[in-house]
Every structure is written in C-alpha cells, then in structure tokens.
Amino acid sequence: MKYIDEFRDGAVAQTLAGKIARLAQPQRNYSFMEFCGGHTHAISRYGLSDLLPANVRMVHGPGCPVCVLPIGRIDMAIKLALQHKVILCSYGDTLRVPASNSLSLLKAKARGGDIRMVYSTLDALQIARDNPQREVVFFAIGFETTTPPTALAILQAAQEQLTNFSVLCCHVLTPAAITQILESPEVRQWGTVPIDGFIGPAHVSTVIGSRPYEFFAEEYRKPVVIAGFEPLDVMQAILMLIAQVNDGRAEVENEFARAVCRDGNRKAQDRVAEVFELRHEFEWRGLSMVPYSALKIREKYGAFDAERRFKMDYTSVPDNKACECGAILRGVKRPQDCKIFGTVCTPENPVGSCMVSSEGACAAHYSFGRYKDMA
Amino acid sequence: MSEVKRGYIRPLDLKHGRVDMTHGSGGRAMVQLISELFAKHLGNTYLGQGNDGAVLPAPVLNGQPARLVMSTDCHVVSPLFFPGGDIGCLSVHGTLNDVAVMGATPLYLAAGFILEEGFALADLARIVESMARAASSAGVPVVTGDTKVVERGKGDGIFITTTGVGVLPDGLSLGGAHARAGDVVLVSGTIGDHGVAIMSLRENLSFEAAITSDTAALHGLIAKLLATGADIRCLRDPTRGGLASTLNEIAEQSGVGMMLDEKTIPIKPVVAAACEFLGLDPLYVANEGKLIVICAAADAPQLLDVMHAHPLGRDAARIGEVLADDHHFVQLTTAFGGRRIVDWLAGEQLPRIC
Amino acid sequence: MCLALPVKVIEVGCGPDGEHAMVDLGGVKKEISLALLDDVQVGDYVILHVGYALSKLDPEEAERTLALFSEMSESDLTAP
Numbered sequence: 001m002k003y004i005d006e007f008r009d010g011a012v013a014q015t016l017a018g019k020i021a022r023l024a025q026p027q028r029n030y031s032f033m034e035f036c037g038g039h040t041h042a043i044s045r046y047g048l049s050d051l052l053p054a055n056v057r058m059v060h061g062p063g064c065p066v067c068v069l070p071i072g073r074i075d076m077a078i079k080l081a082l083q084h085k086v087i088l089c090s091y092g093d094t095l096r097v098p099a100s101n102s103l104s105l106l107k108a109k110a111r112g113g114d115i116r117m118v119y120s121t122l123d124a125l126q127i128a129r130d131n132p133q134r135e136v137v138f139f140a141i142g143f144e145t146t147t148p149p150t151a152l153a154i155l156q157a158a159q160e161q162l163t164n165f166s167v168l169c170c171h172v173l174t175p176a177a178i179t180q181i182l183e184s185p186e187v188r189q190w191g192t193v194p195i196d197g198f199i200g201p202a203h204v205s206t207v208i209g210s211r212p213y214e215f216f217a218e219e220y221r222k223p224v225v226i227a228g229f230e231p232l233d234v235m236q237a238i239l240m241l242i243a244q245v246n247d248g249r250a251e252v253e254n255e256f257a258r259a260v261c262r263d264g265n266r267k268a269q270d271r272v273a274e275v276f277e278l279r280h281e282f283e284w285r286g287l288s289m290v291p292y293s294a295l296k297i298r299e300k301y302g303a304f305d306a307e308r309r310f311k312m313d314y315t316s317v318p319d320n321k322a323c324e325c326g327a328i329l330r331g332v333k334r335p336q337d338c339k340i341f342g343t344v345c346t347p348e349n350p351v352g353s354c355m356v357s358s359e360g361a362c363a364a365h366y367s368f369g370r371y372k373d374m375a
Numbered sequence: 376m377s378e379v380k381r382g383y384i385r386p387l388d389l390k391h392g393r394v395d396m397t398h399g400s401g402g403r404a405m406v407q408l409i410s411e412l413f414a415k416h417l418g419n420t421y422l423g424q425g426n427d428g429a430v431l432p433a434p435v436l437n438g439q440p441a442r443l444v445m446s447t448d449c450h451v452v453s454p455l456f457f458p459g460g461d462i463g464c465l466s467v468h469g470t471l472n473d474v475a476v477m478g479a480t481p482l483y484l485a486a487g488f489i490l491e492e493g494f495a496l497a498d499l500a501r502i503v504e505s506m507a508r509a510a511s512s513a514g515v516p517v518v519t520g521d522t523k524v525v526e527r528g529k530g531d532g533i534f535i536t537t538t539g540v541g542v543l544p545d546g547l548s549l550g551g552a553h554a555r556a557g558d559v560v561l562v563s564g565t566i567g568d569h570g571v572a573i574m575s576l577r578e579n580l581s582f583e584a585a586i587t588s589d590t591a592a593l594h595g596l597i598a599k600l601l602a603t604g605a606d607i608r609c610l611r612d613p614t615r616g617g618l619a620s621t622l623n624e625i626a627e628q629s630g631v632g633m634m635l636d637e638k639t640i641p642i643k644p645v646v647a648a649a650c651e652f653l654g655l656d657p658l659y660v661a662n663e664g665k666l667i668v669i670c671a672a673a674d675a676p677q678l679l680d681v682m683h684a685h686p687l688g689r690d691a692a693r694i695g696e697v698l699a700d701d702h703h704f705v706q707l708t709t710a711f712g713g714r715r716i717v718d719w720l721a722g723e724q725l726p727r728i729c
Numbered sequence: 730m731c732l733a734l735p736v737k738v739i740e741v742g743c744g745p746d747g748e749h750a751m752v753d754l755g756g757v758k759k760e761i762s763l764a765l766l767d768d769v770q771v772g773d774y775v776i777l778h779v780g781y782a783l784s785k786l787d788p789e790e791a792e793r794t795l796a797l798f799s800e801m802s803e804s805d806l807t808a809p
Contacts, residue, residue, distance in 0.1 A: 001648055001755040003735035003774060003791060010638075010711050012798050017712075038732060047713020091779070092654075119653075120780025122762060145733065148765050149781045203733040206776055206784035229733065231711055232798055258790040259735075259776050265784055268765045347718075368715040585756065648755025654732045
C-alpha cells in the first residue's frame with residue numbers, strides 16, 4: 001500500500017532508533033505527549049516504546065474523542081434511541097462506552113433501541129432518505145478531523161430539505177484540550193507540566209493547519225512536532241522533539257508535510273464555520289468544564305440540531321470515584337497507577353473511557369503492553 | 376370426468392414460492408418441502424430410511440471398534456450469500472472441520488433448519504443445493520434432519536444447525552491442552568479472508584473488493600498431516616475471533632505462552648488493505664478454511680511440505696513458537712521490531728474511525 | 730488522530746452530484762466524497778476519513794520525508 005508500507009519499514013525503524021538513542025542526552029529525561037489517539041494506537045500496536053531509550057517516555061494525551069465524551073452525552077444518545085425511538089446512527093467506537101444505568105449504546109440496542117453503526121455521515125443521510133417516516137439522528141463525535149463531514153451532512157440535509165434528519169453534536173476542539181493540559185491543577189502544584197513537548201495530531205492538522213499550534217509553542221514554551229500517522233512518522237517526530245529540547249527551542253515543526261500545510265483546508269474550515277459556532281463551555285470527561293472547547297449547531301441550521309428538536313437537557317454524570325481517567329488523560333498518571341486498572345476495569349468491563357476505546361491509554365496498555373508490568 | 380391425474384400434487388414453486396407456516400406444521404406441505412427440496416438434494420440411504428432417527432452401523436476403524444467424535448455448530452451468518460460461499464456450504468464445512476481437527480474421520484452429518492415465514496424458496500433451494508455439493512465433495516452424507524418455520528419477523532431468513540460424527544483411531548489424542556514449550560505454531564494459509572468477505576457486503580459498510588471467503592472442508596488436508604506420523608499436539612480451525620482468539624484459547628488450555636513473528640503471518644495484500652479501511656486487526660478477523668497446527672519443532676518442516684503440496688495449504692507458514700509463560704500471554708514481534716501482546720478479543724471487533 | 734488513510738483516486742465525477750470519487754487502496758475500492766477539496770485529478774492521492782477526502786497528499790514532500798528518515802548526519806557517520 002503506497003504511502004503506508006514505506007512508512008512502516010522495520011529496517012528504517014532501526015536506523016531511526018539508533019539516531020534517537022544517540023541524540024537523547026543520557027543525563028536527562030524526556031517526556032513527550034502524543035495528543036492523538038491514533039498515535040497512541042500506533043505506538044502500542046507497533047511496540048514503538050521498545051525502540052526508544054529508557055530516558056525517552058511517551059505520555060498518552062486526551063486526543064481520543066471517545067475517551068473525552070462525558071457519560072451525560074451518551075445518556076442523551078441512548079434516550080433518543082430508547083425513549084424517542086429514533087434511528088440512532090453512530091460511529092463504531094462509541095457503541096461500547098459505558099453510560100448511566102449500566103447501559104451503553106450496544107446494550108441499549110439489545111433492549112430494542114434502533115442503533116446502527118455507520119462508517120460515514122453519508123450512510124446516515126441515506127438511512128434518513130430510506131426511512132422518511134422515522135426520525136434519524138446522527139451522533140456526531142470527534143475532533144476537527146471529523147467535524148467537516150458533519151457540517152457537510154447538515155448542509156446536504158438542508159439542501160435536500162430532509163425533515164427527519166438531525167445531529168447530536170459533540171464535536172470538540174484540539175487547541176482547547178491542549179490548553180487544559182498545560183493549565184491543569186498539577187501544573188499549579190508543581191509549577192510546570194511534566195511534559196517536554198507534544199507530538200501534534202496528524203489528521204486534525206490537515207484540517208486546521210499547523211498555525212494554531214504556534215500559540216502553544218510561544219506561550220508555553222513547548223515544542224510541537226506534527227507527525228504523520230505511521231510509526232516511522234512518530235519516530236521521526238520524537239527525534240525532532242529531542243533535537244528541539246536539546247537546543248532549547250520551542251517551535252512548531254511539521255513532519256507530516258506531505259499532507260499538512262500551515263493554513264490547513266480552508267474549504268473545510270469554511271464549511272464548519274458556516275454550520276457551527278463555539279459553545280460557551282463543554283464538559284470533557286476527565287477534564288471537567290472547558291471553555292470554548294466544543295461546537296454547537298448555529299440557529300440557522302437549528303432544525304437539524306437534535307438537542308433543539310427533541311428538547312434535550314444535558315445532565316452531568318460524575319465518573320466512578322476510583323476512576324483515574326482524568327489524571328491519565330492529562331498525562332500525570334499512567335494506567336498502571338490506577339487502582340482498578342486490569343482488575344475491576346478491563347476492556348470487557350470498562351469503568352472509564354480510557355479503557356473503552358482501543359486508543360485510550362488504558363486499553364492500549366492493557367491490550368498491547370501489560371506484559372511489561374508483569375515482568 | 377376430470378382429466379386431472381390421480382395423486383397429482385402441484386410441485387413447489389421454487390422460482391417465486393415462499394416459506395409459509397404450513398411448511399413447518401408436520402402436514403402435507405412439510406412432507407412436500409422435504410421430499411422436493413431437502414431429500415432431492417441431500418438424499419442418501421440413511422436419509423431415505425425416513426424415520427425419526429437414522430440407524431447407523433457401529434463405528435469400526437481398521438477392524439476395531441473406534442471412539443466417536445461428535446460436534447455441533449449453529450450458523451447464523453448474514454448475509455446468507457457471500458463471495459466464495461453461502462450459509463449452506465459454510466454449515467457443512469464448519470462442522471466437518473470441527474470433527475476433523477480432533478483427528479477423526481467425519482462419517483455423518485445431521486442438519487436442522489429454522490426457516491422464517493416468507494423466506495424465498497429459490498434461496499432455500501440454492502442453499503440446500505450448496506450443502507449437498509459440499510457434503511458430496513466431502514463424501515459425508517446428511518443422514519437426518521429437521522425443519523421448523525417461525526412467524527415472519529421472528530427469524531432472520533434461515534438458521535442452520537449441523538452436527539457431525541466421526542471416528543477416531545486408537546492412540547490419537549489431539550487437543551488444546553497438549554502444547555508445550557518448544558513446540559512450533561503453523562498456519563495453513565492466509566488469514567482474515569472470510570471475515571472481510573462478509574464485511575464487504577454488510578449494510579453500512581460498502582466497498583468493492585476481490586475478496587472471497589475461504590470456506591472449505593479441511594479433513595482431507597488433515598488426514599494427510601496425520602498420515603505423516605508427525606508429533607502433532609493440536610489442530611484447530613480459527614473461526615470467529617480469528618487467529619488471535621484461537622491461539623489464546625490454546626495457550627490458556629495448555630498453560631503456556633506463545634511468541635509470534637508478525638512478518639511470517641500470511642495475509643493477502645487486499646485483505647490487509649480492507650482491514651486498514653475498516654480499522655480492523657486481521658489477527659481477530661474470522662476464517663473458515665484455515666488450520667492452526669501446533670507440533671514438535673522437528674516435525675514442522677515436513678508438515679509444511681505436506682501443506683504446501685495441498686490446494687488448501689499453498690500459503691502455509693511457520694508463524695511462531697510456544698514458550699513457558701505463567702501468564703499465558705500470546706506475544707508478537709511486530710514487523711517493525713517492537714513487541715506487543717495479542718490479547719483476547721474484547722467484545723466484538725468494531726471498525727474504528729478515531 | 731482519527732483513522733485516516735492515503736488512497737489513490739481512480740475516477741472522479743461520480744455520485745449524485747458528481748462530487749464523489751472512486752478510490753483504491755491496495756486493491757480495495759470505495760466511493761467517497763470530494764466535497765471538502767477542490768481540483769482533484771485521477772492519479773492524485775488523498776487522505777480519506779469517514780468517507781470524505783480531507784487533504785491531498787504531496788508526493789514530493791512524501792519523498793523528502795522518507796529521505797529524511799534514512800538520512801545519516803555527520804555525527805552518525807563518525808565513530809562513537
């Protein structure tokens with residue numbers, strides 16, 4: 001597969017591993033956060049940590065939109081399916097996230113909810129066309145990568161004058177999440193966030209460009225390297241971050257130059273701006289209320305807003321007290337540090353969101369890396 | 376005087392006819408369905424006995440009374456017809472394979488059908504014909520069966536249960552608990568073909584790909600492997616849950632660990648690409664015509680030769696080894712050079728987007 | 730962050746509004762939407778995410794990045 005296989009070459013990985021080992025100064029420790037869930041998954045799936053020297057550590061950030069989706073939002077989706085009897089269309093990742101009353105979307109389906117997994121908003125629109133007598137709601141989650149498709153779906157629905165289609169909008173924004181990490185309580189406690197730099201998300205950046213990260217580099221003096229999705233991209237980005245840290249630089253570098261430019265995809269940004277506006281604040285699982293971090297549907301397209309159409313209120317539901325997802329998402333604790341990791345909380349019976357999504361730090365560690373804890 | 380022939384019954388309309396409740400009631404309609412459809416294609420002396428149970432000769436192998444192996448499988452695959460097969464041949468192959476991996480020679484099959492009111496007879500005929508072909512190629516007759524009909528909406532078209540019986544030679548003992556440290560893990564061919572062939576047709580996931588299910592009867596290949604006299608500990612066909620699930624089962628049963636080499640696991644490039652599209656890990660995707668062989672290390676080369684010489688084993692490969700491990704982990708050295716565990720499947724594999 | 734793939738465009742102008750394209754990845758073909766991009770030609774590679782092309786892949790940059798991986802710097806070439 002072109003543009004995939006070359007970026008997974010094991011021999012080149014050894015070359016890069018060698019370079020990283022030589023560049024990392026033995027007397028210091030490096031802690032980098034990869035923000036993006038896709039990067040977390042790549043690191044685990046390819047066993048990248050084995051190729052890094054002991055003093056270079058990867059911290060998994062909150063870039064998994066499933067992981068940061070609060071229980072209350074899933075409750076809304078379940079309510080739409082079970083009480084309002086809509087056809088609820090959802091991406092696959094969200095189906096198993098545990099919500100209130102021991103339910104998840106999958107369990108709600110077992111109770112009779114018409115919940116359908118879709119790969120794309122295009123599928124959801126088709127379901128709406130095919131079922132004119134039923135209400136169809138698309139459960140829209142995701143960061144900036146996934147938002148333009150939702151915008152287009154609403155624009156398409158408006159153009160076709162579909163009267164039975166609406167969207168439950170839970171889109172969130174990357175820069176806001178990064179700010180939360182940099183301003184987390186631990187920062188106030190320790191004076192600094194224990195992270196030396198960020199690996200910037202790959203595909204979010206194709207949409208928003210590299211420009212938005214310049215603020216973080218300048219304001220917080222942390223280097224950011226935007227990395228492609230493949231394991232070699234991640235290794236190269238780590239190398240570039242180590243170089244920046246050694247040099248005392250805090251710049252935005254773009255390793256994913258083959259798909260990301262400074263301005264991003266203006267057409268996609270415009271479509272998003274047409275359909276959505278910022279929410280004043282939004283609850284993120286594990287990060288609590290974050291200002292200006294999420295989107296809602298503009299009044300102009302209000303007919304397609306499921307929250308308006310079905311008059312839904314949001315009720316916050318607190319996480320299990322033992323759940324350390326919050327600290328894990330902020331990168332200040334590791335999955336192993338959570339008291340219920342691997343015992344009460346497992347992929348079969350996830351208590352928190354970090355365990356549900358395969359890109360969550362806990363699921364990734366449990367599925368791919370827990371053998372290391374046992375050694 | 377009427378010109379109508381005595382005893383004339385209008386034949387089933389296999390082109391446009393549908394299953395209705397009378398076909399399951401035990402009356403004339405059911406008898407007709409059985410004789411014009413099931414018996415017509417599956418017919419043999421045993422089925423022809425026409426009784427509630429088939430009377431079979433006592434199992435004997437090489438002049439000695441033999442042990443019996445019995446296995447049963449339920450088939451609910453959707454869609455019913457897919458590239459490379461259908462629920463009919465799948466149900467035959469699946470049960471034959473479950474009997475054969477125990478080291479037994481399959482002798483007889485039984486088949487039960489639950490039909491939904493409204494199911495097209497044309498589709499039913501197609502499925503039964505496919506079963507008949509599969510059974511006949513394998514040389515294993517369907518000796519008894521049953522049919523029931525449920526109301527429309529209460530059954531997804533058709534469900535099939537097959538049961539198989541075979542004879543096991545003396546002294547042969549294969550099983551998931553026999554793997555030991557130092558043994559080698561072989562696989563008979565490319566993984567993930569069946570699961571991806573099915574996914575390519577499912578509602579809401581559509582793409583055109585030249586991928587066909589690998590559904591096949593493996594007992595011929597298995598007989599050849601056993602004939603070598605090699606030290607085979609365990610044979611298993613990795614179906615739902617894929618290679619990873621089956622290997623975890625064996626590791627758990629035997630109380631051992633495994634180390635696989637990702638580079639050696641055979642997979643068709645187009646299946647790998649489809650898994651990329653869907654965010655699936657091919658290790659967990661279903662197969663229906665593949666064999667896992669756990670054997671003594673010294674015997675691996677010979678067994679691989681036997682597989683390579685057989686049409687169902689052309690892409691056979693050695694993919695790993697068995698180790699001592701109290702945690703019973705199945706681990707993998709990635710093509711990239713790192714290491715990870717290949718864990719039990721959590722829930723159902725859902726395609727990822729994020 | 731989200732699962733996105735580089736795919737090759739093999740046909741454009743498909744779909745109800747002519748805004749769809751057929752793409753190929755390793756022999757798997759799918760119809761996707763080009764509504765978020767302008768000026769896509771047959772033979773181009775695009776990044777595909779949830780049924781939409783999000784950006785075009787620049788082949789020259791890709792080659793440059795690959796070369797960067799294998800590049801040996803001065804310090805690499807000298808003895809440790």
